[in-house]
Amino acid sequence: MPASAHPSLSARPTLAELADALEAGRVTARQLVEDCLARIDDPTGEGARAFALVDRAAALHAAEAQDALRRAGAAPSRFAGIPIGVKDLFDIAGQVTTAGSKVLAGNAPAAADAITVARLRRAGFVVIGRNTMTEFAYSGLGMNPHTGDPRAPFERAVGRVSGGSTSGGAVAVADGMAHAALGTDTGGSCRIPAAFCGLTGYKPTADRIPKDGAFPLSGTLDSIGSIARSVACCAAIDAILAGAEPDALVPRPVAGLRLLVPQTVASDEIEDAVAAAFEAALARLEAAGAAITRAPFPEFGEIAGLNAKGGFTAAESFAVHRALLEEKEAAYDPRVSVRIKRGAGQSAADYLDLAAARRDLVARASARLAPFDAMALPTTPILPPKIADLATDDAAYGRVNLLALRNPTLINMIDGCAISLPLTGTGGAPAGLMLAGIPGGDAALLALAAGVEETLAG
Numbered sequence: 001m002p003a004s005a006h007p008s009l010s011a012r013p014t015l016a017e018l019a020d021a022l023e024a025g026r027v028t029a030r031q032l033v034e035d036c037l038a039r040i041d042d043p044t045g046e047g048a049r050a051f052a053l054v055d056r057a058a059a060l061h062a063a064e065a066q067d068a069l070r071r072a073g074a075a076p077s078r079f080a081g082i083p084i085g086v087k088d089l090f091d092i093a094g095q096v097t098t099a100g101s102k103v104l105a106g107n108a109p110a111a112a113d114a115i116t117v118a119r120l121r122r123a124g125f126v127v128i129g130r131n132t133m134t135e136f137a138y139s140g141l142g143m144n145p146h147t148g149d150p151r152a153p154f155e156r157a158v159g160r161v162s163g164g165s166t167s168g169g170a171v172a173v174a175d176g177m178a179h180a181a182l183g184t185d186t187g188g189s190c191r192i193p194a195a196f197c198g199l200t201g202y203k204p205t206a207d208r209i210p211k212d213g214a215f216p217l218s219g220t221l222d223s224i225g226s227i228a229r230s231v232a233c234c235a236a237i238d239a240i241l242a243g244a245e246p247d248a249l250v251p252r253p254v255a256g257l258r259l260l261v262p263q264t265v266a267s268d269e270i271e272d273a274v275a276a277a278f279e280a281a282l283a284r285l286e287a288a289g290a291a292i293t294r295a296p297f298p299e300f301g302e303i304a305g306l307n308a309k310g311g312f313t314a315a316e317s318f319a320v321h322r323a324l325l326e327e328k329e330a331a332y333d334p335r336v337s338v339r340i341k342r343g344a345g346q347s348a349a350d351y352l353d354l355a356a357a358r359r360d361l362v363a364r365a366s367a368r369l370a371p372f373d374a375m376a377l378p379t380t381p382i383l384p385p386k387i388a389d390l391a392t393d394d395a396a397y398g399r400v401n402l403l404a405l406r407n408p409t410l411i412n413m414i415d416g417c418a419i420s421l422p423l424t425g426t427g428g429a430p431a432g433l434m435l436a437g438i439p440g441g442d443a444a445l446l447a448l449a450a451g452v453e454e455t456l457a458g
Contacts, residue, residue, distance in 0.1 A: 006021075006027050006031060006032075006035060008021050008026035008027050009021055009027065012229050013179065013229070014228075014229050014230045014232065014233050015079055015082060015179065015180060015228065015229075015230075015232070015233040015236055015237075016230075016232060016233075016236075018032065018079075018082050018179060019078040019079050019082070022070065022078075022080070022081055022082075023070075023078060028063070028067050028081070029062075029063035029064070029066045029067045029070075029080070029081025029082070029126060030060065030063040030064055030067055032063065032081060032082065032083055032126075032179070033059050033060055033062075033063040033083050033126055033128060034060075035176070036083045036128055036176065036177050036178055036179075037054070037056060037059070037060075037128070039175055039176050039177045040054055040128075040129070040172075040177045045175060045177075046150050046151060046171050046172075046175055046177075047175075047177060048148070049132060049147065049148040049149065049150040049151070049168065049171070050085075050131060050132055050150045050167075050168040050169075050171040050172045050175070050177060051085070051129045051130065051131060051132065051168060051172065051177070052088045052098065052100070052129075052130045052131065052132050052147055052168070053088075053095065053129050053130040054128065054129040055092075055095075055127060055128060055129050055130075056129075058127070059083065059126050059127065059128045059129070062121075062126045062127070063081055063083075063126050066080040066081035066124050066126065067081060069124070075124060076122060076123055076124040077123040077124050077240075077246075079123055079124055079125060079236065079240075079246075080123065080124025080125075081124060081126060082124075082125055082126065082179050082180070083125075083126045083127075083128040083178050083179055084120060084125045084126065084127060084128065084178055084179065084180045084181065084182060085127075085128060085129060085130075085131040085168070085169050085172045085173070085177070085178035085180075085181040085182070086117060086120075086127050086129070086130055086131065086169075086181070086182045087130070087131050087133055087166050087168075087169055087181070087182055087183045087184060088100050088130045088131060088132060088133050088168075089133065089136075089137060089184065089214055089215040090113075090114040090116065090117050090130075090182060090213060090214050090215075091110035091112065091113060091114040091117065091213035091214075092110060092113055092114070092117055092127065092130070093109075093110055093111065093112050093113050094109050094110070095109055095110060095130065096108070096109050096110070097110055097215055099133070099135070099136050099137065099215040100132060100133040100134060100135040100136060100137070100144055100146065100147060100165075101135045101136055101146065101331070101332065101333075102146055102331045103324055103328050103331050103332060104215075110213070112213070113213065114212060114213025114214050115210045115212045115213055116182060116209060116210070116213070116214070116224055116241050117182070117213065119240050119241055119243060120182065120237075120240060120241070123240045125180075128177075128178050129178075131166070131167075131168035131169040131172055131178075131181055131183075132144060132147045132148070132150060132167060132168030133164065133165045133166060133167055133168060133169075134164040134165035134167060134189075134336070135332065135333045135336045136215070136217060136317065136321070136336055136340070137164075137165035137184060137186060137189055137215075137217040138165070138217060138313070138317065138336045138339055138340065139164045139165055139335065139336065139401055140163065140164050140165070140187065140188050140189070140192050140380075140401050140404035140405035140408075141161045141163065141164050141167075141385070141390065141397070141400065141401050141404060142161050142162045142163050142164035142165065142166075142167025142168075142170075142193060142196075143161060143164070143167075143335075143387065143390065143391075143397075144167070144333065145333050146333070147168075149161065149162075149167075149387050150162045150167045150168050150170075150171040151171070151387070152170075152171070152174075152196045152197050152384045152430070153171075153174050153175070153197055153198060153430075154196070154197075154198070154383075154384060154428060154429060154430050158386060159386060159387045159388060160196070160383075160384040160385065160386055160387065161196065161384050161385055161386075161387055161390070162193055162196055162197055162384070163192035163193035163194070163195065163196035163197065163380075163384065163404065164189060164192065164193065164404075165183075165184070165186075165189040166181065166183030166184065166185075166189050166190055166193050166201075166227060167193055168181075169181030169182070169183050169193065169227050170193030170194060170196070170197040170199055170201075170227050171193075171197060173197070173199055173227055173228060173229065174197040174198060174199060179228070179229075180226055180227065180228040180229075180233060180237060181226060181227045181228070182224070182226060182237075182241075183201075183224075183225055183226060183227055184214060184217070184222055184223065184224055184225070185201075185203035185222075185223045185224075185225045185408070185412070186217045186218050186221045186222050186223070186313060186412060187221065187313065187405045187408055187409035187412050188203075188379075188380070188404070188405050188407070188408025188409060188412075190202060190203055190225040190226065190227055190420075191203055191379050191408045191418060191419070191420035191432065191434060192379065192380055192404050192405070192408060192420075192432075193227060194227050194379070194420045194422070194432060195379040195380055195420050195422070195430060195431060195432025195434075196380075196383075196384040196430055196432075197227075197430065198422045198424065198430045199227050199228065199229060199422060200227070200228055200229060200230055200231055200233065200234055200419065200420065200421055200422065200453075201225065201226070201227045201234070201419065201420045201432075202225045202226055202227075202234035202235075202237075202238060202418075202419045202420075202446075203223050203225045203408070203411065203412070203417060203418045203419070204223055204224070204225055204238055204241075204242075204417050204442050205223070205415065205416070205417045205439050205440050205441075205442055206220075206221065206222065206223045206412075206415060208223075208238075208242055208417075208440075208442060209223065209224040209225075209238075209241045209242055210224075211224060216316070216317075216320060217313060217316070217317055218312045218313040218316045218317060219316050220312040220316060220355075220358075221312050221313060221412045221413075223412070224241060225238070226238065226241075230453065231249065231419065231421070231446060231449045231450040231453045232249045232450060234419065234446070235249045235446045235450070236249075238442065238446070249446060249447065249450050250447060250450075251447060251450035251451040251453070251454050252444075252447040252448045252450070252451040253289075253451055254285055254288040254289055254290050254451050254452060254454075254455045255288060255289030255290070256289060256290075256291070257285070257289070257290040257291065257373050257374075257448065257451070257452075258290075258291050258293070258371070258372045258373045259282075259285065259290055259291065259292050259293070259372060259373065259374055259375065259376045259435075260293050260295060260297070260369065260372040260374070260375040260376070261282065261292060261293065261294045261295075261375070261376050261377065262295070262296070262297035262300060262375055262377055263294055263295060263296050263297070264296050264297045264298060264299075264300040264301045265297075265300040265301060265303070265304075265406070265407075265410065266297070266300060266377040266378065266381075266407050266410065267377070267378070267381070268381070269381050269382075269403060270378060270381040270382075271381060271382050271383055273383055273425045273426060273429045273431065274378050274380070274381055274382065274383060274425070274431045275378075276425055276426065277423040277424070277425035277429070277431040278377075278378045278423065278431065278433060280423075280425075281423055281433050281456055282376065284455060284456060285376075285452060285455060285456075288455045292376075293372070297365075297368060297375075298368075299361055299364055299365040299368065299414065300410050302357075302361060303361070303409070303410060303413050306354060306357055306358065306361070306413070307409075307413075309342065309345055309346050309350060310339070310342035310343055310345070310346065311354065312354065312358075313339075314339060314340065314341075314342040314343035314346065315343040315346045315350075315351050315354075316343070317339075317340045317343060318340055318341065318342075318343025318344055318346075319343070321340050322344075325337060325340065325341065335394065335397060335398075358413065361413065361414060362414050362415045362439065365414035365416075366414070366415075366438045366439060369416075369436075369437070369438050370438065373437075373444070373448055374435045374436060374437050374445060374448055375435070375436050375437075376433065376434070376435055376436075377407055377410075377434050377436070378407060378431065378432065378433070378434065379407060379408065379420040379431070379432025379433065379434040380403065380404050380406075380407060380408070380431075380432060381403055381406070381407065382400065382403050382404060383429050383430065383431065384430065385400050407434060408434070411434070411436045414439075415439040416436045416437055416438060416439060416441075417436065417437050417438075417439070417440075417441055417442045417445050418434055418435065418436035418437070418445075419434070419435050419436075419445065419446070419449045420432040420433065420434050421433045421434075421435070421449065421452065421453055421456065423456070433452075433456075435448065435449050435452060
């Protein structure tokens with residue numbers, strides 16, 4: 001279905017297009033919210049699986065308030081009035097933060113918004129609801145036995161995973177139930193759903209965005225990002241989340257770009273359809289003047305060994321969940337609890353060794369990438385798998401989950417910033433082109449990605 005039914009908007013409006021329409025009076029914030037709510041309520045759609053809570057009354061009131069401010073010339077930003085979905089692990093004042101689990105359902109409502117939610121509200125975004133997610137964000141596939149499995153747009157009747165852990169957010173944006181989604185990314189949780197749903201997903205340098213009010217998976221690797229319809233959309237949200245004013249994004253020309261295509265790990269076990277879409281994208285960039293270098297990236301070959309005992313995610317999530325598991329393990333998704341409990345097998349010395357090894361890894365990887373403007377690799381080596389193939393087969397689930405997470409996790413482990421751009425292969429099959437930069441290189445990466453996006457769009 002198209003993302004917008006309003007006659008003044010394109011089928012998949014960007015934030016800039018929505019802002020222009022609002023400023024020109026061609027659409028109101030209330031109309032945007034009503035359109036999103038209608039799509040959420042569509043009994044043939046994915047609304048029930050994409051949203052854990054729809055904040056209907058509050059969203060309509062907020063939209064009316066933004067319309068009034070705009071009429072008075074006092075809109076807090078040009079994005080005021082645009083509906084956005086928020087992943088269920090962020091605090092929203094007055095709501096219980098369940099992080100996709102039954103375990104936290106009895107907790108007290110949050111006393112205040114997470115910093116990131118508060119910053120979006122201050123810019124005038126309208127929070128339309130809480131998006132579903134993998135329980136406690138611990139999977140790259142987006143399946144959740146408590147809330148259901150949101151289906152990717154590709155071959156929806158077949159039923160394919162939407163990617164995790166920001167699963168509901170991606171489906172909401174793809175189906176026009178929201179125009180952007182706030183998510184987290186610990187090992188691909190914004191980029192994988194973006195790739196599987198034909199969207200753009202951004203993972204900033206981890207320490208760029210404050211994590212206060214976001215239920216943690218791994219304090220070391222967690223990053224707060226977004227899923228939207230363009231690089232400029234993600235760049236605008238990233239600026240707001242970082243407490244800055246969004247500037248107009250100036251695309252960097254592709255001619256002269258130096259792109260490294262890593263030949264270590266990132267291209268292993270790649271499905272033919274993904275390889276074809278990725279190689280076609282590289283060919284277009286090379287034809288536009290980019291210099292493509294294919295070379296080993298030895299640091300990537302070390303990461304599986306570093307994570308052999310579960311890595312930071314298992315250790316740090318176990319610290320968060322240890323007491324909860326003792327009391328309520330039966331309420332957990334077993335596919336999540338088994339991964340959390342791997343953290344019990346790490347000693348304090350193991351953890352300290354891992355932290356030291358990662359610091360060295362980040363330094364060496366940054367030095368290797370420094371001569372290039374960015375690296376380019378498939379976001380995931382696979383297309384979105386069928387839900388039915390994974391529903392009861394734990395071995396298949398584990399294998400496919402690791403494949404989905406593998407390439408994005410490489411970037412989290414080297415503390416980089418990364419963005420996934422949508423590629424469409426044969427028969428509309430979705431794949432992602434991931435561009436990644438060194439820690440702190442967010443502004444340069446976003447400008448570069450905008451230029452790549454223009455070139456791939458023709």
